Amino acid sequence: MADITAAMVKDLRDRTGAGMMDCKKALNETAGDTEAAVDWLRTKGLAAAAKKAGRTAAEGLIGVTVAGTRGAVVEVNSETDFVAKNETFQGFVRTVTQMAAELGSDVATLLAASYPESDGSVHDKLTHNIATIGEHQNLRRAAIVEVTQGVVTSYVHNAAASGLGKIGVLVGLESSAPAEILESLGKQLAMHVAAANPLALDETGLDPVLVERERAIAREKAAVSGKPAEIIEKMIEGGVRKFAQENALMTQVLVTDGKSKVADVVAAAAKAAGVPIAVKAFVRIQLGEGIEKEEKDFAAEVAAAAGL
Structure with a gap:
């Protein structure tokens, strides 16, 4: 039996995305032949993970x-x-x-x-x-x-x-x-x-960046009101306070x-x-908050599949 090293297992794992134990077994089955081990994993359906890694999971x-x-x-x-x-x-x-x-x-x-x-x-x-x-x-x-x-x-x-x-x-x-x-x-x-x-x-736990963004929005709204400066400042602070209380x-x-x-x-x-x-x-x-989902064109997918 070939001497299977940790480096060989890591290399195969990096190439295929298969699990560590699956890679070790593949190398044992193929007497340490990395290329043959890749094929062995593919025939078992265990090398597919790497190809799927680029897909959006939301x-x-x-x-x-x-x-x-x-x-x-x-x-x-x-x-x-x-x-x-x-x-x-x-x-x-x-x-x-x-x-x-x-x-x-x-x-x-x-x-x-x-x-x-x-x-x-x-x-x-x-x-x-x-x-x-x-x-x-x-x-x-x-x-x-x-x-x-x-x-x-x-x-x-x-x-x-x-x-x-x-x-x-x-x-x-x-x-x-x-x-x-x-x-x-x-x-x-x-x-x-x-x-x-x-x-x-x-x-006090609210993100200061969010608070300042709300302050800027409140300032824009107040600016078009035509109110005196001191009233505008009160309107701004009132808007920020309302945001904080609601969130x-x-x-x-x-x-x-x-x-x-x-x-x-x-x-x-x-x-x-x-x-x-x-x-x-x-x-x-x-679930999935903050992940940008792919927008797929179903008609285009069908056309591509049909070779159109």
Whole structure:
């Protein structure tokens, strides 16, 4: 048997996009002949991943899990919504989400970690899935919410299966209040976050770049009003304040009742519990947000396929 080195495995993996263990097996099967190993992988359908890597993956699933006072949310993308119904894909997303709850939100760390009940890494498993399912897939991002005392609650919108869907939300409540009170409040807030999409926990957490952009918009609107300069400045500050209040969670109006501010709802729950309740953190991840999707000309595709 040929001596298969790590460098040979890496070279084959770089050339084909196949998983590490698949590359090692291919080299063993072909006595270390790299070109023959490439052909071996192709015949097994395991070299297809590299060709799919350039395709846009904006569909897929969001995975959410909570374990005690720590929760994780993960986005894994695919090319089409059809893959989200695939049990293999769902199992991968669920497993990686559980791993993120333990290992944290760094994608590189997750990809390098050993995939449960396999001889390879998460990256290897993902590469294998690409080859077997037939679509490009991508572990895009992960996030963690954790509290010292209290609860982390979750909500999944447009659920495809338990803990899997199109929007994943985690809300962390820091408190010594009874768990049932915190769970009820947390669920209410998580559903609100899914619907209202706040940009920060409070006004101080808003991105200064966004605030300044709103200030510039308010200034342009005020400039054409013909009002005195001091009035214009008040109009500008009023516009910025309105933007901040509408986009910070604690000053938003609760979606479920349409009148109470989130801060007031939390305060009322704390008063009823007899102990302080603080919203420590939240995270909301929506599938495919920020990914520029390809605009395909269906008629042109048909014509190309027909050789017209």
